[in-house]
Amino acid sequence: MTDYFEVHERDSAARVGELRLADTVTTPALVDDVDTDTPGDCRHVLDDAGSHWPTEQADPEGNESLLTVLPHRGLPAGTPDEVADAFAVDYPDVDFPSAAVVSPDTATDHGSDAYVLAGAPGYVGHASAFVDAVTTVREATPADTALYLPGVATPRNVATLVYAGVDLVDPDRAVIRGTEGRYLTTDEAYFLEDLDELPCSCPACQQPREAFDREDCVAHNVNALAAELRRVRRRIRDGRLRDYVEGQARQDNWLTATFRQLDQQYSYLEERTPLIRRADLSAASDDSLRRVEIQRFAERVTDRYVPRFDDRPLVLVPCSARKPYSDSQSHKQYHDAIKWRAHVVSMTSPIGVVPQELELTYPAQHYDSVVTGNWTATEIEFVSRVLERYLEDTDYPEIIAHVPGEGYREICERVADSLGREFTYTVTDHPTTADSLGNLAAELEGWDRYPKREREHNTIRAVADYQFGEGAGDELFDDLSTQGRYPQLRADDADGEQLAALAQQYGVLSLTTAGARRWVESDVPTKTVEIEPFVPHGSVLAPGITDASDDIRVGDDVVIRGDAAFGVGRAQMSGPEMQSSTRGIAVQMRHTEEQ
Numbered sequence: 387m388t389d390y391f392e393v394h395e396r397d398s399a400a401r402v403g404e405l406r407l408a409d410t411v412t413t414p415a416l417v418d419d420v421d422t423d424t425p426g427d428c429r430h431v432l433d434d435a436g437s438h439w440p441t442e443q444a445d446p447e448g449n450e451s452l453l454t455v456l457p458h459r460g461l462p463a464g465t466p467d468e469v470a471d472a473f474a475v476d477y478p479d480v481d482f483p484s485a486a487v488v489s490p491d492t493a494t495d496h497g498s499d500a501y502v503l504a505g506a507p508g509y510v511g512h513a514s515a516f517v518d519a520v521t522t523v524r525e526a527t528p529a530d531t532a533l534y535l536p537g538v539a540t541p542r543n544v545a546t547l548v549y550a551g552v553d554l555v556d557p558d559r560a561v562i563r564g565t566e567g568r569y570l571t572t573d574e575a576y577f578l579e580d581l582d583e584l585p586c587s588c589p590a591c592q593q594p595r596e597a598f599d600r601e602d603c604v605a606h607n608v609n610a611l612a613a614e615l616r617r618v619r620r621r622i623r624d625g626r627l628r629d630y631v632e633g634q635a636r637q638d639n640w641l642t643a644t645f646r647q648l649d650q651q652y653s654y655l656e657e658r659t660p661l662i663r664r665a666d667l668s669a670a671s672d673d674s675l676r677r678v679e680i681q682r683f684a685e686r687v688t689d690r691y692v693p694r695f696d697d698r699p700l701v702l703v704p705c706s707a708r709k710p711y712s713d714s715q716s717h718k719q720y721h722d723a724i725k726w727r728a729h730v731v732s733m734t735s736p737i738g739v740v741p742q743e744l745e746l747t748y749p750a751q752h753y754d755s756v757v758t759g760n761w762t763a764t765e766i767e768f769v770s771r772v773l774e775r776y777l778e779d780t781d782y783p784e785i786i787a788h789v790p791g792e793g794y795r796e797i798c799e800r801v802a803d804s805l806g807r808e809f810t811y812t813v814t815d816h817p818t819t820a821d822s823l824g825n826l827a828a829e830l831e832g833w834d835r836y837p838k839r840e841r842e843h844n845t846i847r848a849v850a851d852y853q854f855g856e857g858a859g860d861e862l863f864d865d866l867s868t869q870g871r872y873p874q875l876r877a878d879d880a881d882g883e884q885l886a887a888l889a890q891q892y893g894v895l896s897l898t899t900a901g902a903r904r905w906v907e908s909d910v911p912t913k914t915v916e917i918e919p920f921v922p923h924g925s926v927l928a929p930g931i932t933d934a935s936d937d938i939r940v941g942d943d944v945v946i947r948g949d950a951a952f953g954v955g956r957a958q959m960s961g962p963e964m965q966s967s968t969r970g971i972a973v974q975m976r977h978t979e980e981q
């Protein structure tokens with residue numbers, strides 16, 4: 387239960403939140419326990435009630451303007467459990483803003499608003515220990531509490547710390563490094579004496595180089611840390627911290643290792659990554675292939691999606707820079723040759739494969755990649771694996787690879803070999819030459835075009851499988867009639883009652899209450915939020931929730947059920963976050979019915 391911390395924006399494990407003291411602090415924030423004129427926007431927010439070690443401390447009085455760190459007893463890492471238990475601190479139940487000091491072993495819900503990772507500086511330089519400590523403490527403490535990492539932050543590492551799930555940092559390390567004569571930037575820790583000019587324009591650096599001393603260096607370091615936190619907060623609000631960290635973590639080997647180690651904690655990141663985002667995803671390196679959004683799309687296309695057109699030939703085509711693909715010049719040319727006689731699947735790095743029905747679905751039309759024409763070995767490996775898994779359970783009578791040389795051809799040959807299937811190659815030089823397009827059209831000679839209705843129905847069903855789970859397309863939309871013009875499709879039942887609409891921007895379905903009832907009645911596991919007996923208007927707040935499905939992610943369509951209401955809305959928190967939070971908007975309602 388927290389009264390003093392609330393999360394407002396989420397970008398994977400990173401959050402922008404609000405520490406609700408007498409003066410509100412926006413997190414991730416730079417905080418301190420001294421009331422001095424520390425430069426930058428470092429706030430005097432902390433009051434450390436001290437350690438129980440020298441003498442047993444009385445319970446602090448606390449107040450609304452500071453976050454009081456409750457009396458604690460630090461133990462070195464590796465202390466045997468029985469010793470740790472003997473010295474464990476019972477944190478008092480207090481009614482002022484408080485933080486409890488925890489280790490990965492002692493982290494649990496102590497009723498505090500924030501948690502302090504004990505011995506945090508010891509993790510610097512140790513990627514897997516750091517990732518274990520941060521993810522363990524985050525998972526063991528309620529989602530609507532802040533995580534404070536003392537003594538660690540520098541301008542270079544703070545973006546990665548926040549990306550891992552840290553909300554509060556202090557200037558201690560930046561200050562110490564400054565007194566040692568190290569000038570910190572987001573990419574380096576320079577020896578001050580090596581700098582013949584100052585690569586910064588903060589107030590402390592506005593003076594002749596000769597006059598700049600270690601005291602100024604301290605001021606600069608803290609300014610640089612504060613500035614980097616401002617950038618990080620902006621990135622979180624834009625949903626683009628990951629793009630930044632992929633580049634920023636490279637500035638230091640332990641950060642690169644930390645970032646990659648964190649990518650191995652897939653379930654930790656997946657639970658915290660939204661289903662859809664406003665921001666485009668920028669894929670600049672092989673690291674992008676490990677992003678949750680990319681892995682999730684590949685997983686859903688290969689596990690949930692059912693190829694409904696595999697009674698006719700498959701045409702594999704290269705992706706286009708323009709999205710959705712069907713709007714591009716090249717795909718219009720392929721279409722003129724194919725004329726709805728085959729199923730079209732685009733091959734792309736970093737997404738893998740994109741069936742035509744899912745070309746709108748996030749992130750298929752929301753990514754931007756560096757196009758060099760050369761594929762890296764990792765990209766070839768990734769796309770091959772996804773294509774192979776995609777094809778494993780399909781019955782296409784023919785597979786036509788209308789792809790250029792370079793990586794595409796290599797991937798196709800590799801998969802054809804591995805599956806023991808024959809691919810027909812129709813490109814002679816480039817996919818859009820008259821010869822190549824002629825070959826493609828000739829290969830489809832004799833096949834009928836499928837009707838528009840079939841196309842539209844299969845699109846709705848494919849998106850339903852992707853979004854709600856295996857079998858959803860057939861179970862929720864068995865008697866389907868589509869209205870409107872692609873991509874603005876409406877899904878009605880046979881009697882004309884609306885079940886859902888395709889949201890063109892993200893390529894997901896927005897259910898009506900009739901659609902939601904079908905979901906509840908189907909065998910497809912329903913993402914449900916159980917609420918107290920009230921009728922929600924606009925939104926459902928976390929305290930009104932009695933239970934929520936674990937697999938709900940931000941952006942999911944969810945069913946809301948309570949004794950007084952039934953409805954459907956879009957999740958603003960993950961299911962586990964709804965269960966453990968006591969503050970904040972959990973669901974934005976779309977339709978509510980009293981009952």
Ligand SMILES: [Zn+2]
Binds near residue numbers: 591607609610
């Ligand atoms: Zn400066």
